[in-house]
Amino acid sequence: MIPEFGHFALILALVLAAIQGIVPFIGARRGDARWMEVARPAALGQLGAIALAFAALTHAYVVSDFTLANVVENSHSAKPMLYKVTGVWGNHEGSMLLWVLMLALCGAGVAVFGRNLPATLKARVLSVQAWIALGFLSFSLFTSNPFERVPNPPLDGNDLNPLLQDPGLAFHPPLLYLGYVGFSVAFSFAVAALLEGRVDAAWARWVRPWTLAAWCSLTGGIALGSWWAYYELGWGGWWFWDPVENVSFMPWLAGTALLHSAIVVEKRDTLKAWTILLAILTFSLSLMGTFIVRSGLLTSVHAFAVDPERGSYILALMGIATGGSLALFAWRAPTLKAGGLFAPVSREGALLLNNLLLATATATVLIGTLYPLFLEALTGGRVSIGPPFYNYTFVPLMLPLVAAMGVGPFLAWKRADLPGVLGRLRFVALLAVLAGLAVWYLQNGGPVLAILAMAFAVWLLAATVVEWAERVRLFRIPLADSWARARKLPRSAYGMSFAHAGLAVCMIGMIGSSAWKEEVVEAVSPGDQVEIAGFTLTLQNVEARQGPNYRSTTGVFEVTRDGQSLGVLEPERRHYPVTDRSTTEAAIRTNGLGDLYATINEPPEEGQDWTARIYYEPLVPWIWAGAAMMMFGGALSLADRRLRVGAPRRTSRQGKAVPAAAE
Known part of the structure; x- marks a missing residue:
């Protein structure tokens, strides 16, 4: 019933x-x-x-x-x-x-x-x-x-599916969906604005909280999915540029551009048509992701449905929503009044550059994702586009974006003095160069792109700290006065600082784990030792254990370094009898600067040795620490009264309520 x-x-x-x-x-x-x-x-x-x-x-x-x-x-x-x-x-x-x-x-x-x-x-x-x-x-x-x-x-x-029986993946879909669907509100505001023929600063202020909330949720969803792939799939990686990963990443890139573009509309009443278009495209990319994972185009643990009829239904919905909104945009966008003018060197110019680079990066990921699918549909042939394509197309687009992120917050609206700003950042540039040289020395000169990217990450992190320090005039006025200024800073300013610093921390983790990861694959039996990154792992025993709905084979590795015991790693191979499927459960030991990561596979035949895969992942915990910082920054910005549309503000003398949108 x-x-x-x-x-x-x-x-x-x-x-x-x-x-x-x-x-x-x-x-x-x-x-x-x-x-x-x-x-x-x-x-x-x-x-x-x-x-x-x-x-x-x-x-x-x-x-x-x-x-x-x-x-x-x-x-x-x-x-x-x-x-x-x-x-x-x-x-x-x-x-x-x-x-x-x-x-x-x-x-x-x-x-x-x-x-x-x-x-x-x-x-x-x-x-x-x-x-x-x-x-x-x-x-x-x-x-x-x-x-x-x-x-x-x-x-x-x-x-x-046993792969889905995991706490990380349990909470990954709700966050991801809230991000996808949250962008529908920005889409609805964009369509409504086109119908009314009015886009202004107040409209942008209404759109920003919803966009920011969706962005925070999508950031958390992607981070949880990456974390799950890292420790659950047993391959020692956290991102593979899989098409299903990409379809969640593209709305995030477009949503990031939308978030920054809406700021320009609110502050300077310009980039209106571009912001409307971004709102339409961001939600359209969310719909495209829904279509890809439910149409039968892909075979993946992420792909829920393989029924082409269902895919056709969603494709029709996507065509109506995207095609109809773009047609409305083509009709009404020319009637939107142009906003204020600005010089190329200005905060508006920096945010526009941010948007162009993010849009280009989104298009790059879109091509890499859809081209193999279109080729297979048209010719039946298959082509694989993997990490090398994205490493040599997407990454170079991100480096100038990171450089601009360091400079942008220092620029004035409408017109700015670039030489003056760069002069204020000379110590940040010096620190970034020194960081690059230090990494070059420690890693014997390579890879060059990784060293360059690490220098840019340090640039962004240091520039973010300096920008906050200048806001509170740290070391220029008494510390008590700086503390008072820090307390009065709007939460949105802190949110921006945390989000930018979080991206820098994320980059450091991504670069370190991708460029300098170590891997050892060996056949082992009890008593054998594996050496990696200065650690010694000794297989003590292989035990059979019973779980609530599975049986596991667990390898017990003692970890030592310089003769000192550091603990035990217990990787598992689980078998679920109901589905007759097996999963790999990695054992991970972290110290915050890197992970020691171990998996074990059963021997092909009885009496043979076990196969152990041991990885050392430098700086990989920084990826999820940076993602958490970005989410925290977004939440701080959402907590800012100026973004809570309709929240009243009491005046100290008259006790009257003033709409927050009027601040």
Whole structure:
């Protein structure tokens, strides 16, 4: 009965989405306030209905209701409770239900927090949001119904893919989806603005919080996915430029450009058409990622569906959303008034350069991702585009971007003195050069591109610190006064500093682990030793252990350095009998500056030696530390009152409330 209740709630959400898409839109066109007010209760009702449907499906997983086909295919009674719950979105049908739940959450957020939005703009934004929801709700109900019953229920289920039974991947999809879907709000604002023919600083201020929230979520989702791939897949890497990785990275790149472009619209009332276009393209890239992983184009643990009919449905949705919005842009963009002029050397110019480089980088990743798919579809031939292509195309685009990021915050709006700014950064440049020389010396002169990239990362990190120090006039005034200035700095300023510094820290980790990783592969038996990066690993024993729903073979390695014991590494090879699949569980020892990483594989025949793969990954923990810093920076910026549209600000004397958008 509960699954039928969930199914009915999903149908109700579809009806409410249709009402929300039609009635407020007509009301905005007619100027009828009553019709426009329908948007708010419809958005909240849609969220409530989808939440009930999601709760019903979660209940089915928790109690192991094997009368549902979705539960049969993706769960098992012996599975740990955490993975019973996360199994709800570990499959195509459940993940689409999570997608529409996030979409409804964003729409309800606009309805609740957009109190200061003009009535017509708010109605149009919520209408566009509803039409997106209508497309995905119909997709879920007509092609991917999560509440489909099984005529003859089995006694138990087929279990979830063992690779997905992991805490890191359990929370990766919700963050990733919130990022994807969060950009739908920026898309809805862009379409609504084109319909109204008005884009101004207030519009940019309304768009920025939603873009920033989506960017933070997508950053966290990508970082968690990378971390999972690093420790779960057993290959010692954290990024492979896999097409499914790329389709999450492209919206992040475009969303980063959108975030910076919206700042220019807000501060200088320029780059309006470009910002609108970025909002459309960012969400379109999110839709493209949804199509690729659900169309059967790829065979991957990330690819939920292999049904071409489902892919065709999403392709049609993507064509309507992207094609329709781009057609509207081509029609209305020329009517948008141009904003203020600025010199090439200015903060606007630096942000424009940022946008151009990010857009070019996005296009590079797009070509590398889609070209093999198009070639195979057209000719049947296969070509592999892997890390070498991206290392020699994407990375060189990022170096000038990092250089500009160090300079940009020092530039004035409208017109700036570049020689003066570079003079203030001379010690930062010297530090970057010294860092490059030090790495060159320590690593015997190579690789050159890695040494150059490390120097640029140090440049960005040092420039970010100096920019903050200049804001508080550190060492130029008494420390007490600098502390007082630091306390008065807006949170958005701290957010920018943390985000830029986080990117620099990320780069240091990426460069170190990619350029100077060490690997040893040896056949070992108990008592054998493996030497790597000054460490000695001795295989003490190989043990059979029993997990909650798997059996594992665990190698016990004692780690020593210079004769001193540092602990034990216990890599595993797990076998899940229900699915008859095996996974590799790496053992990792970190000291913050690098990881000692071990995996073990069973011998091909009884009596033969075990195969041990041992890696030393220098600076790899910095990748996720930098990603956490970027997320923290985004959260700090979101906490800034100036970005909380509609939040009142009390005046100290009169006690009156002033809208935050007026600050």
